[in-house]
Amino acid sequence: MDKQYKVVHCTINGKKVERIVDVRASLTDMLRNDFRLTSVKKGCEVGECGACTVIIDGEGFNSCIYLAVWAEGKEIWTLEGLIGPGGELSDIQQAFIDEGAIQCGFCTPGFIMTSWEIVNSGKEYTDDELRKALSGHLCRCTGYENIFRAVKKTMLRHLGKFEEAEKVNSQGITEYPEPMPFK
Amino acid sequence: MATQLLMAKSPAEAAGSKTASAAFIAGGTEVNRLGSEVPAQAETLISLKKCSGLGQIEKVEKGIKIGSMCTFQQIVESEIVPDYLKEAALFMASRTKRNMATIGGNIAALRSDSYLLPTLFAVCARVEVLTPDGKQDDICVNSYKEASEAGKDMLITAVIVPDNVKVVSKRYSNTAQSHAVLTMSAAALEKGFTLAGAIKNCGIYRFKGFEEMVRENPDISEEEAIAFFKGADSLKISEDMFGSEAYKRYLLGVTAYDFCRKLAGKEV
Ligand SMILES: Cc1cc2nc3c(=O)[nH]c(=O)nc-3n(C[C@H](O)[C@H](O)[C@H](O)COP(=O)(O)OP(=O)(O)OC[C@H]3O[C@@H](n4cnc5c(N)ncnc54)[C@H](O)[C@@H]3O)c2cc1C
Ligand code: FES
Ligand code: FES
Numbered sequence: 333m334d335k336q337y338k339v340v341h342c343t344i345n346g347k348k349v350e351r352i353v354d355v356r357a358s359l360t361d362m363l364r365n366d367f368r369l370t371s372v373k374k375g376c377e378v379g380e381c382g383a384c385t386v387i388i389d390g391e392g393f394n395s396c397i398y399l400a401v402w403a404e405g406k407e408i409w410t411l412e413g414l415i416g417p418g419g420e421l422s423d424i425q426q427a428f429i430d431e432g433a434i435q436c437g438f439c440t441p442g443f444i445m446t447s448w449e450i451v452n453s454g455k456e457y458t459d460d461e462l463r464k465a466l467s468g469h470l471c472r473c474t475g476y477e478n479i480f481r482a483v484k485k486t487m488l489r490h491l492g493k494f495e496e497a498e499k500v501n502s503q504g505i506t507e508y509p510e511p512m513p514f515k
Numbered sequence: 516m517a518t519q520l521l522m523a524k525s526p527a528e529a530a531g532s533k534t535a536s537a538a539f540i541a542g543g544t545e546v547n548r549l550g551s552e553v554p555a556q557a558e559t560l561i562s563l564k565k566c567s568g569l570g571q572i573e574k575v576e577k578g579i580k581i582g583s584m585c586t587f588q589q590i591v592e593s594e595i596v597p598d599y600l601k602e603a604a605l606f607m608a609s610r611t612k613r614n615m616a617t618i619g620g621n622i623a624a625l626r627s628d629s630y631l632l633p634t635l636f637a638v639c640a641r642v643e644v645l646t647p648d649g650k651q652d653d654i655c656v657n658s659y660k661e662a663s664e665a666g667k668d669m670l671i672t673a674v675i676v677p678d679n680v681k682v683v684s685k686r687y688s689n690t691a692q693s694h695a696v697l698t699m700s701a702a703a704l705e706k707g708f709t710l711a712g713a714i715k716n717c718g719i720y721r722f723k724g725f726e727e728m729v730r731e732n733p734d735i736s737e738e739e740a741i742a743f744f745k746g747a748d749s750l751k752i753s754e755d756m757f758g759s760e761a762y763k764r765y766l767l768g769v770t771a772y773d774f775c776r777k778l779a780g781k782e783v
Contacts, residue, residue: 336518336519336520338520355518355519355520355560356517356518356520356554358547376549377548377549378548378549378550379544379547379548379609379612379615380692382609382611385611391588391614392610392611392614393611393614393615394544394609394611394612394615396547396549397543397544397547397548397615398543398547398615399520399540399543399547399562401520401522401562402543402562402564446610446611464608464610464691465610467608467609467610467691467692468608468609468610468611468612468692470692
């Protein structure tokens with residue numbers, strides 16, 4: 333049977349685009365091959381590692397198991413879209429650098445996209461919820477703690493809790509002043 | 516090898532297009548995995564993404580009706596879905612995958628490490644289906660499994676679960692992301708105690724023999740529960756990388772015992 337192709341119209345990183353795609357192609361393939369958005373990584377291609385995560389209509393998806401044709405009419409964001417017009421990094425990207433949350437960097441774009449969804453949700457996640465929200469991502473290098481801290485600090489800053497953000501210690505725990513000892 | 520994709524606009528179109536050489540695709544988390552057998556065996560994939568009327572969650576007379584295209588995340592966030600089903604949906608640890616995977620896809624996948632089927636079996640959930648000739652039916656989830664395994668083509672359109680039932684569940688895996696060796700659920704229904712489990716690489720079962728034993732003697736001991744599963748010859752359990760046969764049978768026994776105590780409000 334002949335291969336089937338379809339035209340897809342969508343918005344990628346704020347730009348309206350259209351492409352003809354093989355109906356079997358994944359969104360990862362379309363973003364990487366047709367648009368050169370190589371921040372979208374191919375880690376496992378089975379939905380396990382989260383390296384291919386992009387935001388579709390405001391929510392994180394594993395683009396490796398999402399058909400490109402399903403992107404019709406959708407608004408998609410990849411890591412490239414977070415960079416400002418003058419090449420400035422977004423605050424969540426900067427936080428990953430500041431907190432040493434990157435080593436080889438392969439998992440980083442995926443982690444940042446999920447983190448971006450989290451910090452822009454306007455919700456204050458508990459430590460437990462935050463860990464769970466990040467649990468669809470695998471990192472072989474960092475040991476997760478630095479990533480957790482980068483996301484937690486940025487989330488708190490987005491909520492205007494600047495002082496609290498500074499109190500997040502190296503284990504990702506918010507440190508409050510010791511209570512006065514009983515006399 | 517699937518080369519064609521049909522974007523069905525209605526359940527009737529989707530069900531009517533189902534032939535032996537076609538397969539449904541819902542969230543795609545199983546079908547689109549590299550190495551998945553579904554697109555390897557089908558020529559056409561019938562996408563349910565644009566099908567109208569499969570995405571609602573509503574209260575109905577028999578409980579809560581969940582459209583087959585509802586995602587795990589919608590289930591988790593719903594205000595009317597019972598907590599026991601949310602707990603099972605949260606067994607899928609990855610949020611991004613929860614945004615994609617659907618309840619219909621999970622049932623139809625019939626995986627031996629299924630997230631939802633032990634719970635749906637234990638509460639005797641009903642599955643609404645549509646056949647290729649347009650016949651609508653409302654069958655129990657166990658009958659769906661049997662019909663599907665017998666090769667019957669059916670589109671799942673909705674699932675109905677009871678609310679206000681007490682359910683306990685447990686999933687054994689090395690990490691939240693790993694495959695589970697065992698997922699079990701028990702419920703205290705009006706007709707009595709029910710118990711179901713998904714044993715990796717073995718299958719999904721309602722343990723009716725154990726249920727009868729508990730209905731006759733609600734105060735069974737842990738030793739009796741362990742002995743039951745040790746001697747349950749009808750359960751074909753194999754040894755694999757997830758553990759030995761004896762280990763899996765032991766887990767079944769101790770978990771079943773814990774569930775009996777928990778449902779009876781006793782300490783574990
Ligand atoms: C990394 C990874 C780990 C996983 N681990 C588990 C696990 O531990 N336990 C588990 O249960 N699943 C697991 N899965 C599989 C999958 O994510 C879930 O089973 C999911 O619920 C499938 O839903 P879906 O909508 O994505 O289904 P799809 O992938 O779209 O379809 C799955 C199957 O159901 C059929 N189907 C879909 N919708 C319908 C319908 N409405 N009516 C009839 N047939 C239909 C399809 O033809 C296909 O055979 C895993 C997947 C990944 C990527
Ligand atoms: S590449 Fe998509 S989840 Fe690993
Ligand atoms: S930084 Fe290397 S995998 Fe995460």
